Amino acid sequence: MPGLVFIGAGLATATAVTALREAGDTRPLTIVGDEGELPYERPGLSKGVLLGDDPVDSLYVHDADWYAEHEVRTILDDAAVSLDTTARTVRLTSGEMLDYDDVVLATGAAARRPTIPGVDLPGVLTLRRIPESAALRAAFTPDRSVVIVGAGWIGLEVAAAARTAGASVTLLESADVPLRAALGPELGAHFAQLHRDHGVDLRTGATVHAIEGEETVAGVDVDGQTIPADLVVLGVGATPNVELAQAAGLKVENGVVVDEQLRAAGHVYAIGDVAAARNAAMGTTLRVEHWDNAKRQGALLAEVLTGSGARYDWAPYFFTDQYDLGMEYVGHSAPDDEVVLRGAPESGEFLAFWTRDGALTAAMNVNIWDVSDDLRALLGRSIAPARLVDESIPLTEL
Numbered sequence: 090m091p092g093l094v095f096i097g098a099g100l101a102t103a104t105a106v107t108a109l110r111e112a113g114d115t116r117p118l119t120i121v122g123d124e125g126e127l128p129y130e131r132p133g134l135s136k137g138v139l140l141g142d143d144p145v146d147s148l149y150v151h152d153a154d155w156y157a158e159h160e161v162r163t164i165l166d167d168a169a170v171s172l173d174t175t176a177r178t179v180r181l182t183s184g185e186m187l188d189y190d191d192v193v194l195a196t197g198a199a200a201r202r203p204t205i206p207g208v209d210l211p212g213v214l215t216l217r218r219i220p221e222s223a224a225l226r227a228a229f230t231p232d233r234s235v236v237i238v239g240a241g242w243i244g245l246e247v248a249a250a251a252r253t254a255g256a257s258v259t260l261l262e263s264a265d266v267p268l269r270a271a272l273g274p275e276l277g278a279h280f281a282q283l284h285r286d287h288g289v290d291l292r293t294g295a296t297v298h299a300i301e302g303e304e305t306v307a308g309v310d311v312d313g314q315t316i317p318a319d320l321v322v323l324g325v326g327a328t329p330n331v332e333l334a335q336a337a338g339l340k341v342e343n344g345v346v347v348d349e350q351l352r353a354a355g356h357v358y359a360i361g362d363v364a365a366a367r368n369a370a371m372g373t374t375l376r377v378e379h380w381d382n383a384k385r386q387g388a389l390l391a392e393v394l395t396g397s398g399a400r401y402d403w404a405p406y407f408f409t410d411q412y413d414l415g416m417e418y419v420g421h422s423a424p425d426d427e428v429v430l431r432g433a434p435e436s437g438e439f440l441a442f443w444t445r446d447g448a449l450t451a452a453m454n455v456n457i458w459d460v461s462d463d464l465r466a467l468l469g470r471s472i473a474p475a476r477l478v479d480e481s482i483p484l485t486e487l
Contacts, residue, residue, distance in 0.1 A: 092190055093190065094179055094189040096172070097330075098123075099128055100131070100380060101387040102361075104387025104391075105193065105388070110159045117162070119164065122163070126219060127165065135216055135247060171336065172357075194339075197329075197361060198329045198330060208300055208323070210300055210302045210306045212321060216243055231255035231256065233320060237258065240280075244260060245280060245284065247322050253412070259318075264294070295311050339357065345363050345364055346374070347364050362378045367401065375405065377405045415456055416454065419461055420443065420468050422450045423445065437455070439457070444474070
């Protein structure tokens with residue numbers, strides 16, 4: 090009997106099937122994955138699990154019994170290899186054919202590997218999946234030299250975990266400061282200093298020409314200088330897994346293009362990291378790679394499939410934990426937005442606001458908690474910079 094087939098066994102899928110069953114939806118549900126794992130939450134891979142603070146089991150959304158009890162079929166090690174949107178079928182690697190009434194692409198993203206010599210040497214790792222996190226955790230010891238390529242969020246979190254474990258860390262970034270595109274130069278410099286204060290050899294303006302070694306990695310060629318390395322971690326971003334959608338003739342532009350209700354075409358939907366979705370409130374198309382977006386889009390899909398008129402209309406959110414710094418960010422700023430700070434970054438506790446044409450586009454809280462909802466409520470409003478800076482004015486009164 091056809092039903093709803095999810096291609097991809099991540100958090101967005103798990104959230105959707107959970108919401109559907111909680112809403113009383115009884116249609117057949119099938120989850121197709123290729124990791125051999127039940128759906129799990131990825132943030133812990135670079136945070137608690139990588140640090141050794143949390144067990145791997147803490148990542149899973151549900152145990153196997155939950156899916157059985159709720160009549161959700163899980164196919165976790167047999168990847169989908171083709172999608173026929175006319176016949177409404179999905180073919181798996183094994184040759185099994187799945188019929189569907191509706192299909193959801195939740196294929197996520199893959200770690201980007203730069204096209205440089207040596208990138209496939211043993212000892213060159215990325216971080217997207219459970220075995221990779223386990224391998225990194227085991228490798229982070231005081232006698233190891235770790236070189237991390239890319240000082241984005243993953244690169245910074247991996248650097249923090251490696252230093253916390255006592256490893257020697259060199260962090261390479263092509264820009265003049267980390268996170269320039271996301272946070273701008275001033276706050277990027279704050280994160281740079283945070284890592285330098287914890288013993289990271291952060292090198293900016295660095296170009297990696299090759300990864301050196303014979304049977305295993307031995308070093309990294311940076312602008313003609315070899316940096317010794319027992320381990321190299323690539324943190325240079327991710328690319329959406331759109332191959333299945335492209336082959337099926339769906340529209341793809343930095344992800345599977347979907348409307349405000351996550352529909353790609355006909356009976357085809359996309360959610361999570363792979364979805365380039367039209368945001369009704371912001372009037373633009375966004376593809377967001379984060380836990381919060383996966384959960385929200387999974388829940389939204391369940392509403393849409395049960396007849397709701399709900400739409401994708403929330404601002405992006407993400408968080409990070411590095412050493413003793415915890416941060417939450419909400420909104421969507423541009424590199425040329427103006428930044429206003431409330432509090433001094435050197436104190437370790439402050440707020441940041443981004444504005445464009447006088448209106449608030451994004452906000453960030455660093456080591457100040459329980460204010461994320463208040464910051465979200467301010468987005469889009471025009472607030473005088475003097476009021477944003479004034480710590481005597483509660484956020485709820487701005």
